[in-house]
Amino acid sequence: MGPHDRCLLRGVKRLKIEAKEPSPPEPSPNHPGGPPPEESSPEAAQPPRTARSPEEESARERRRARQRRGPLAHVASWLIRGAFVPFRLVPPALALFFARRLGDFFWWILPSRRKIANENLLRAFGDLYSPKERARIGRESVQRFAMTIVEGTLLPGWIRSGHLAEIVREGPGVAEAFERHRRGEPIIFFAGHIGPWEVIVRHFKRRGWRIGVPYRSTKNEVLQDWIVRTRAIEGPEQFPRRGALRPMVRLLRDGAAVTMFLDQNERNGIFVDFFGHPAGTVPTVGVLAERCQGAVYFQRLRRLTPGKQYTVDFEGPLTIAPGGTPDERIHAWTRAATARIEGAIREKPSDWLWIHRRWRTRPPVSDAGA
DSSP states (O other): OOHHHHHHHHHHHHHHHHHHSOBOOOOOTTSTTOOOTTOOOHHHHSOOOOOOOHHHHHHHHHHHHHHHHSHHHHHHHHHHHHHTTGGGGSOHHHHHHHHHHHHHHHHHHOHHHHHHHHHHHHHHHTTSSOHHHHHHHHHHHHHHHHHHHHHHHHHHHHHHHTHHHHHEEEOHHHHHHHHHHHTTOOEEEEEOSOSOHHHHHHHHHHTTOOEEEEEOOOSOHHHHHHHHHHHHTTOOEEEESTTOHHHHHHHHHTTOEEEEEOOSOOTTSEEEEETTEEEEEOOHHHHHHHHHOOEEEEEEEEEEETTTEEEEEEEOOOOOOSOSOHHHHHHHHHHHHHHHHHHHHHHOGGGSOTTSOTTOSOOOBOTTTO
């Protein structure tokens, strides 16, 4: 690790420390885009935790081990895998029709997620949408998420039959990025959970891209193993999100590409504005851009006709203003990337996953603003 790398890592640490310092209170919920009135800081509302005894810690670890690899983990994994078998027995368009109905079912049985979606839409758009419109956007977003999951299980068959090659259309930005990739330049892709992300990554692997992607592990390691094996069929190189920086740097320095999502809540990230409100965000794009000097592109993914027509295009390469310290530049990269994701969501809000608690981690409120 060179002096520049160490400087970057120190910059990330400073950013995390700054994110923990007190910040001014959020804007009033009375103006458009303000947070829901009932929203408050989860951290402030929680009482201090008491230390666990060694016996309690030991029991807790045993429960976690059973959850990860025990008999119930195997049963749950097989039940989930079996639930997807019927989708592979019907034509893709029909399978994705049933996926949307599955999304409707989960929207109906999960009132807590409906509440989160409504609060998120209020926070992002204020009074732009009526309660009925917010409910429609939330339900459609769950339908699209269900289609993405089902598409992931259908992809091995689509690849073997050649169906995948027929249904993905590439925009003009793809050719430029592919030429950089052919020359061995490092390329950093980022995206949000917008559109058919499982389809697009497999498409580029099939097209000859060498690409890696970090994943967020589930608590059920048996199920996680199956997900990784399924994605490995003509898929990208995968590595757990925890500790992903080292393999991503290795790939980029070897002339490959990496892709990642930046729109999930990150407790240990830095705060940048997302729809006008600070959101904990992973700064990986900025760290990699500064460390490996790679070209940064935003992936725009759309599902035009489920199972029949998908589009992908790349916007970039992104740039930021020259100068500044390493931590300032990392923050600038993160703001620029998050702004691109927000812009794509504004174009078609129902494509994003509104049931995710994107603003769950909040900047600490100062005593004066409490």
